[in-house]
Amino acid sequence: MTSATQQRPIADGLFTWPAGSPALLGSRCQTCDKVAFPAQGSCTACCSTDVKVEELPARGKLWTYTIQRFMPKSPYNSGETQETFKPYGVGYVELPGALCVEGRLTESDPEKLKIGMDMDVIFYPYRNEADGTEVISFAFQPVA
Amino acid sequence: MDVAIVGIGMHPFGRTPALTGLQQGAYAAREALKDAGAQWSDMQFAYGGSASSGSADALVNELGLTGLPFTNVANGCATGGSSLMSAYNAVKSGEFDVGMVVGFDKHDRGAFNADPKALGLPEWYGEVGMMMTTQFFAMKITKYMHDFGITNDGLARVSEKAFINGAMNPNAWRRNPIGLEEIQNGMMVSDPLTKYMFCSPSEGGVALIVCRADQVSRYTDKPVFIKGAALRSRRYGSFEVFAPSQALEQVPGPTVDASKAVFEMAGMGPKDIDVAQLQDTEAGAEIMHMAENGFCEDGEQEHMLANGETRVDGRLPVNTDGGCIANGEPIGASGLRQIHENVVQLRGQGGERQVPGDPKVGYTHVYGAPGISAVTILQR
Numbered sequence: 001m002t003s004a005t006q007q008r009p010i011a012d013g014l015f016t017w018p019a020g021s022p023a024l025l026g027s028r029c030q031t032c033d034k035v036a037f038p039a040q041g042s043c044t045a046c047c048s049t050d051v052k053v054e055e056l057p058a059r060g061k062l063w064t065y066t067i068q069r070f071m072p073k074s075p076y077n078s079g080e081t082q083e084t085f086k087p088y089g090v091g092y093v094e095l096p097g098a099l100c101v102e103g104r105l106t107e108s109d110p111e112k113l114k115i116g117m118d119m120d121v122i123f124y125p126y127r128n129e130a131d132g133t134e135v136i137s138f139a140f141q142p143v144a
Numbered sequence: 145m146d147v148a149i150v151g152i153g154m155h156p157f158g159r160t161p162a163l164t165g166l167q168q169g170a171y172a173a174r175e176a177l178k179d180a181g182a183q184w185s186d187m188q189f190a191y192g193g194s195a196s197s198g199s200a201d202a203l204v205n206e207l208g209l210t211g212l213p214f215t216n217v218a219n220g221c222a223t224g225g226s227s228l229m230s231a232y233n234a235v236k237s238g239e240f241d242v243g244m245v246v247g248f249d250k251h252d253r254g255a256f257n258a259d260p261k262a263l264g265l266p267e268w269y270g271e272v273g274m275m276m277t278t279q280f281f282a283m284k285i286t287k288y289m290h291d292f293g294i295t296n297d298g299l300a301r302v303s304e305k306a307f308i309n310g311a312m313n314p315n316a317w318r319r320n321p322i323g324l325e326e327i328q329n330g331m332m333v334s335d336p337l338t339k340y341m342f343c344s345p346s347e348g349g350v351a352l353i354v355c356r357a358d359q360v361s362r363y364t365d366k367p368v369f370i371k372g373a374a375l376r377s378r379r380y381g382s383f384e385v386f387a388p389s390q391a392l393e394q395v396p397g398p399t400v401d402a403s404k405a406v407f408e409m410a411g412m413g414p415k416d417i418d419v420a421q422l423q424d425t426e427a428g429a430e431i432m433h434m435a436e437n438g439f440c441e442d443g444e445q446e447h448m449l450a451n452g453e454t455r456v457d458g459r460l461p462v463n464t465d466g467g468c469i470a471n472g473e474p475i476g477a478s479g480l481r482q483i484h485e486n487v488v489q490l491r492g493q494g495g496e497r498q499v500p501g502d503p504k505v506g507y508t509h510v511y512g513a514p515g516i517s518a519v520t521i522l523q524r
Contacts, residue, residue, distance in 0.1 A: 011266055014266075038388060063390070064284070064287035064290075066283045066286060066334045066335050066336075067335045068273060068278075069334060077270075078273065092389075100392065102389060104273065110335045115290045
């Protein structure tokens with residue numbers, strides 16, 4: 001990152017940003033201990049509104065996955081065109097003690113993906129806005 | 145009060161450029177009235193649904209302004225099932241004697257284009273490319289194949305059967321059989337599912353006339369009785385479409401809950417069912433829904449499919465009209481198509497695709513976004 005490049009997170013409150021080691025943010029119900037992602041003001045399990053935002057684990061196991069082979073219609077907004085579109089992986093990663101989070105995967109070769117493999121969350125420039133600002137999103141990457 | 149279906153009508157599914165969705169609905173409504181020997185003015189109520197073709201109650205402009213109470217139903221992919229259940233309850237309560245259930249739609253080509261805001265989801269979820277029903281079904285079957293040993297051959301056999309049945313159904317959209325190899329080598333949409341394993345948004349209309357059981361002889365000598373109808377939505381922990389996250393511990397989905405409820409209501413079990421129409425948004429969905437509805441154990445589907453047990457002449461015929469894969473999915477009409485097909489089968493009017501052995505009990509199941517399921521049991 002150069003100092004000249006502006007960055008913004010794709011959504012406020014989705015992950016800590018800017019931060020030295022950013023993390024996804026979930027909300028834990030103080031009544032039933034269930035975690036929601038993205039963080040929300042009430043619990044989807046028990047209806048309580050007593051929730052606390054917390055950082056989610058950075059590493060987990062691949063729960064399931066697929067590869068998106070064609071370019072989705074709007075609201076998909078990656079800056080790609082039909083010509084530049086590249087298929088991408090999507091999966092759920094089981095974050096211990098929290099929940100499974102759905103995200104794009106950095107790997108798009110199904111031969112290199114296996115249910116149960118270790119995955120790390122990463123934060124990366126997803127697309128550029130017209131003024132050059134980088135929009136930061138999250139993805140999961142197989143642990144090398 | 146018991147409730148029967150005494151008239152059915154359908155506009156063929158597929159693409160009909162000359163007619164609007166509403167006009168296809170009106171066509172189906174007239175066919176159903178003709179089938180029951182009834183007049184539109186006899187209808188004491190109507191429930192109808194359409195996702196993309198305007199309000200269903202606009203049908204009165206086509207059929208006649210009789211003053212009847214017409215209620216629009218909007219419940220995603222379970223719209224047809226929800227409309228039927230509303231009509232069933234309206235007659236069962238004793239409030240009405242006879243009325244209509246109708247559904248129609250006309251969708252644009254290509255995958256459904258879901259709006260995150262309409263479903264209470266954040267914008268970024270669609271922006272990064274996760275707002276796709278196709279991904280959900282692919283991920284659900286990937287996990288299911290991993291856990292229960294279903295193979296790609298099993299997936300392809302579901303599509304092969306759908307196209308064989310579609311070829312025998314004059315109302316179907318896809319009317320040409322497609323071989324296993326072509327299905328497997330088709331363009332990959334979302335691994336492991338190829339384009340021949342998915343249903344597509346389409347067009348069509350279906351209407352049914354429902355009537356209290358003690359008045360059926362006015363309309364038909366082949367009444368089909370609704371023995372049960374149930375609708376359920378997702379519980380915390382079930383794995384559903386359009387979910388940015390999923391609980392660590394899974395619970396059974398709405399299909400399992402609705403299925404249990406309908407069998408209890410009908411006083412029957414899966415062994416009593418002679419023909420079943422199960423939501424086959426894609427080939428894997430039919431496989432998973434066979435188990436979720438109680439027709440087999442997880443993993444048994446592989447050999448059932450290899451042995452042809454779900455073909456028209458098999459032990460448990462599934463999706464005898466070609467299902468969503470051969471008919472496409474006009475959302476408002478899709479669930480009613482299943483009921484239509486079961487009535488055809490129970491009346492013995494299936495022609496080339498008639499289930500042999502004089503079937504008496506039929507089962508229907510729809511599933512859709514954002515995690516709802518509607519099921520019925522019909523008996524002649």
